[in-house]
Amino acid sequence: MIEQLRETCRRLLDEGSVQVIIGYGDSLPGKPARPLFIRKSEDVDQLTWGPHCLPNLTAYLKRKEVKALGNAAVIVKGCDEKALVVLTKESQVDRASLHVIGMACDGVCAPKCAGCKMRTPRFADEVIGTPSDAEPKAGTRPVTLEDLMAKTPAERWDFWKGEFARCVKCYACRQVCPLCYCERCIADKNRPQEILTSASLTGNFAWHIARAFHLAARCVECGECTRACPAGIPLALLNRALAEQTEESFGYQPGMDPDAEPVFGSWKATDKETFIR
Amino acid sequence: MSEPFEPKIVAYVCNWCTYLGADLAGTNRLEYPSNVRIIRLPCTGRIDFNLIVKAFEMGADSVLISGCHPADCHYTAGNYHARRRWILFRRLLDTLGIEMDRINFTWISAAEGKKWQKVITDITEKTRALGPYKAYRELHEVAG
Numbered sequence: 001m002i003e004q005l006r007e008t009c010r011r012l013l014d015e016g017s018v019q020v021i022i023g024y025g026d027s028l029p030g031k032p033a034r035p036l037f038i039r040k041s042e043d044v045d046q047l048t049w050g051p052h053c054l055p056n057l058t059a060y061l062k063r064k065e066v067k068a069l070g071n072a073a074v075i076v077k078g079c080d081e082k083a084l085v086v087l088t089k090e091s092q093v094d095r096a097s098l099h100v101i102g103m104a105c106d107g108v109c110a111p112k113c114a115g116c117k118m119r120t121p122r123f124a125d126e127v128i129g130t131p132s133d134a135e136p137k138a139g140t141r142p143v144t145l146e147d148l149m150a151k152t153p154a155e156r157w158d159f160w161k162g163e164f165a166r167c168v169k170c171y172a173c174r175q176v177c178p179l180c181y182c183e184r185c186i187a188d189k190n191r192p193q194e195i196l197t198s199a200s201l202t203g204n205f206a207w208h209i210a211r212a213f214h215l216a217a218r219c220v221e222c223g224e225c226t227r228a229c230p231a232g233i234p235l236a237l238l239n240r241a242l243a244e245q246t247e248e249s250f251g252y253q254p255g256m257d258p259d260a261e262p263v264f265g266s267w268k269a270t271d272k273e274t275f276i277r
Numbered sequence: 278m279s280e281p282f283e284p285k286i287v288a289y290v291c292n293w294c295t296y297l298g299a300d301l302a303g304t305n306r307l308e309y310p311s312n313v314r315i316i317r318l319p320c321t322g323r324i325d326f327n328l329i330v331k332a333f334e335m336g337a338d339s340v341l342i343s344g345c346h347p348a349d350c351h352y353t354a355g356n357y358h359a360r361r362r363w364i365l366f367r368r369l370l371d372t373l374g375i376e377m378d379r380i381n382f383t384w385i386s387a388a389e390g391k392k393w394q395k396v397i398t399d400i401t402e403k404t405r406a407l408g409p410y411k412a413y414r415e416l417h418e419v420a421g
Contacts (some may be wrong), residue, residue: 007329011286157375186327194327196334199341201416206330209369213326216365245368250323250361263365267357273364276382277396 001103001129005075006044008101008126012073013041018099019070022060024053032227039069040250049075051137054108056222058083061093062181073099077108078118082220082255083178085123088217089262092181104129107136114138123258145212145240164204166231169197173211173225173235179218186210212238217246217263220255249273284404284410286313286339286397287332289324291355295384299421301390309394310401313341320344322355329380333413339379339404341396346384356384378403379410 005023012018025036025046032054038044057074058081060066076084081102087093102121107113116138119131148156171187174180187207188197195210196203211225212235219239226236246252248273250263281305297298297319302309318324321344332340342363350356363382371377385392 065416145372151374153371153376154412156372158374160373161416194325194331194402202334205373205416206327206334209330210327212369213366220387238369239370241368242365245365249364263361264358267354269357269363271357271360271364273360274364274383275367276360 002047002049004128005049005101005103006047008128009015009044009047009073010041012099013038013044017071018073019051020066021047021073021075022057022066023047023075023101024049024057026052036066037066037069037166047075049103053077053103054174054227056080056083056176056178056224058087059176059178059224061087061098062178071097072097073101075101075103076121076124077103077105078121079105079112079220079222080178081121081123082118083222084212085258086179086218086220087181089258093182100124102127104131105136106132106134107138109137109139110223110227111139111141112221114140124269141234145237145244148237149241160205160208163202163231163233164201164208167199167204167208168231169199169204169207170230172228172230176224176226176228177215177218178222179215180211186214208233208235208238209276211235212242215239216242217250217252218254219243236254282405282409284312284338284401284409285336286341286400286404287337288313288341288343288397289321289328289332290315290317290341290385291321291323291344291351292317293351294349294384295343295393297387298385298389298393301387302393303390305390306398307390307394312401312404315395320352320355320369321351321359322350322352324359326362329366333373333375333379333410334416336414338407338410339381339400341381341383341400343383343385343396346386349384349386376407376410376412378407 009021021038023036026048027034033052035055035057081103088095102124105119113136116136121127195206223236226234252263329340344356383396
């Protein structure tokens with residue numbers, strides 16, 4: 001599969017239709033692969049593929065310095081591709097000028113891989129490999145949403161207080177997110193200042209509420225926020241809760257159907273709620 | 278803390294229905310608790326979720342969000358957009374363990390001065406029973 005991937009990338013660069021390949025490169029042994037930006041066809045042998053290819057590379061498409069490199073080809077797994085669907089829907093990606101190389105995936109040992117149904121990318125320009133019949137290699141979550149919701153609200157509050165107390169507001173969760181693409185983030189605005197900039201509990205709660213809610217009904221649950229967090233905060237739990245509600249109330253799964261109307265920005269007179277008097 | 282507890286309630290209301298409903302309550306001389314601080318916004322669709330967080334940050338004990346009934350919005354659909362937002366936002370706050378009894382949503386039209394009086398009285402009494410929202414205020418104290 002790796003050879004086929006390298007061959008494809010070499011061809012794309014030689015043809016000149018693509019100026020940069022966003023792919024995976026090996027880092028230290030036993031560590032997740034790192035993102036690699038290949039611009040010359042003689043460098044394609046640095047590209048790698050395997051169960052250590054965790055990063056969601058679509059996150060780099062939003063960056064100005066990456067856009068400046070020219071037309072890109074991006075290597076995606078089936079799960080990463082969902083982010084592309086959302087980005088296209090939100091007019092953040094010109095799908096026509098982007099070349100998508102899909103990789104058939106046997107799991108990357110992340111919690112999201114359990115029971116994965118997206119092992120072959122659906123909308124890629126070309127798909128490399130076929131997934132094996134074996135169950136995907138998955139990881140486990142230290143805390144599941146079921147565990148959390150089994151607690152009382154006061155216990156949940158204490159749980160998050162403990163978690164957010166470790167947050168240093170490095171904003172890695174924002175930087176790594178393929179769908180956090182605002183050129184000026186609300187956390188960086190100070191007139192008016194909606195979110196306290198200090199890494200105090202008050203400021204951290206405000207930030208994590210805003211982060212999670214700005215991704216409501218958009219998050220494709222790639223889990224990169226949790227992986228990037230240096231404090232080990234299980235941020236994806238908040239997104240999971242919102243995704244659950246999105247599906248329950250609106251029957252919508254972000255990144256699944258390119259033609260479905262997004263939840264926010266549309267409405268139905270028949271939307272059901274139980275809390276407005 | 279010898280003074281008796283008086284709840285602070287922040288009400289984010291839309292300019293076209295609930296604000297006029299509150300105004301009607303006033304011109305009809307209907308009495309309701311003075312614990313409510315009304316903040317008038319153009320539409321419920323304008324009510325940013327950060328405003329709710331901000332209210333709690335600044336010491337509110339309860340928050341009310343109120344606007345036009347469905348099919349009654351001055352801007353046709355602002356309240357429908359808001360309704361979708363609150364369906365999801367409530368779930369987020371619940372997951373975080375925020376006390377959901379302190380966040381209230383109503384539709385109050387410009388003709389419902391009576392309803393405004395009742396809603397504010399009910400929320401004030403409910404909040405009085407719940408006591409001050411210490412859990413959120415303690416956030417300030419922990420990390421300074």
